[in-house]
Amino acid sequence: MTQNPVIFIDGEAGTTGLEIRQRLVDLPVQLHTIDPAHRKDPAARKEAMLAAELVVLCLPDAASREAAEMMAEEGAGAPRLLDASSAFRTASDWVYGLPELTPGQTQKIASAQRVSNPGCYPTGAIALLRPLIDAGVLDAHYPVSINAVSGYSGGGRAMIEAHEQEGGPAFELYGLGLEHKHVPEIHLHAGLKRRPVFVPSVGHFPRGMIVSVPLHLDDLKGHVTTEDLHSALMAHYAGQDKIKVLPAEGSLSASALAGNDGMELRVHGSTHSRQAVLTARLDNLGKGASGAALQNIALMLGL
Ligand SMILES: NC(=O)C1=CN([C@@H]2O[C@H](COP(=O)(O)OP(=O)(O)OC[C@H]3O[C@@H](n4cnc5c(N)ncnc54)[C@H](OP(=O)(O)O)[C@@H]3O)[C@@H](O)[C@H]2O)C=CC1
Numbered sequence: 001m002t003q004n005p006v007i008f009i010d011g012e013a014g015t016t017g018l019e020i021r022q023r024l025v026d027l028p029v030q031l032h033t034i035d036p037a038h039r040k041d042p043a044a045r046k047e048a049m050l051a052a053e054l055v056v057l058c059l060p061d062a063a064s065r066e067a068a069e070m071m072a073e074e075g076a077g078a079p080r081l082l083d084a085s086s087a088f089r090t091a092s093d094w095v096y097g098l099p100e101l102t103p104g105q106t107q108k109i110a111s112a113q114r115v116s117n118p119g120c121y122p123t124g125a126i127a128l129l130r131p132l133i134d135a136g137v138l139d140a141h142y143p144v145s146i147n148a149v150s151g152y153s154g155g156g157r158a159m160i161e162a163h164e165q166e167g168g169p170a171f172e173l174y175g176l177g178l179e180h181k182h183v184p185e186i187h188l189h190a191g192l193k194r195r196p197v198f199v200p201s202v203g204h205f206p207r208g209m210i211v212s213v214p215l216h217l218d219d220l221k222g223h224v225t226t227e228d229l230h231s232a233l234m235a236h237y238a239g240q241d242k243i244k245v246l247p248a249e250g251s252l253s254a255s256a257l258a259g260n261d262g263m264e265l266r267v268h269g270s271t272h273s274r275q276a277v278l279t280a281r282l283d284n285l286g287k288g289a290s291g292a293a294l295q296n297i298a299l300m301l302g303l
């Protein structure tokens with residue numbers, strides 16, 4: 001009888017790590033764990049990583065880099081890595097873990113040694129923009145602005161505690177220096193030629209996210225309509241089970257997909273005013289983190 005593959009989650013006590021761990025219970029895998037007293041000890045972590053076939057890194061960027069370096073020193077004996085942090089999302093020697101990105105991405109993930117799980121905001125922004133650019137409906141030089149709101153679990157344990165124990169702000173814009181860590185990731189994987197403006201915000205609700213991209217249709221090449229944008233997204237995501245392209249709504253609630261691994265894309269707008277707004281709605285901890293990780297784990301291990 002063949003053994004189920006062994007997985008170790010480095011950072012299993014954190015927000016993302018804990019969710020992935022709970023959800024692996026339903027899969028044919030063996031979970032290798034670490035003594036909580038040694039969970040930050042590099043030697044104990046290294047030993048635990050080497051006991052696994054696949055290591056899922058659910059750590060701050062610096063600790064992920066440290067883990068990846070330790071495993072690189074092991075050469076061919078190293079386990080495969082799936083990193084949830086933003087440390088390697090634009091690295092050319094890691095595969096970007098968004099299976100729906102292009103037709104060949106699923107296969108690349110399945111055979112990769114190292115996969116970087118996408119960021120929560122980039123998942124929405126890239127899913128909206130990349131198919132439109134690849135289809136030639138949106139020019140890669142278009143000056144894209146992205147507005148987004150996340151539930152407070154997006155800030156990990158520290159932000160969760162701040163909101164749940166002290167009571168956080170109802171709504172807050174941040175990243176106003178326009179240097180958010182997700183900008184290079186969106187810039188690269190959306191296929192944009194011009195650096196996008198990205199304005200994130202966080203609200204006093206635990207989980208959920210909306211990413212929105214306003215467009216002036218008259219600034220696009222050709223007489224592009226909202227129907228053209230909708231059709232291009234429909235064509236790209238036909239047959240996908242996690243990403244759905246849905247009709248426009250008058251309003252959207254950010255927390256509607258909490259606890260769900262799917263993502264909803266919409267094209268809203270007015271033919272009369274020649275303006276549109278693309279929206280992606282997801283759970284920052286679902287398709288934005290653990291749901292995407294589960295998709296990638298299943299692909300990497302052929303489950
Ligand atoms: N929350 C979200 O919506 C998303 C998060 N991510 C990414 O996932 C990663 C984890 O985030 P999240 O789970 O939210 O963060 P948390 O802060 O909730 O969890 C991080 C965990 O890593 C532990 N840790 C810190 N340093 C080390 C170390 N040197 N060795 C071992 N363990 C360590 C922390 O322990 P301690 O708390 O004791 O410091 C904590 O348990 C981040 O890189 C984040 O960017 C990705 C997508 C979405």
Ligand SMILES: CC(=O)N[C@@H](CCC(=O)OP(=O)(O)O)C(=O)O
Nearest residue numbers: 084085086119120150154155202
């Ligand atoms: C609300 C909030 O603080 N969100 C985080 C983004 C979530 C995150 O850190 O994770 P990923 O980079 O892996 O998506 C932030 O803006 O830094």
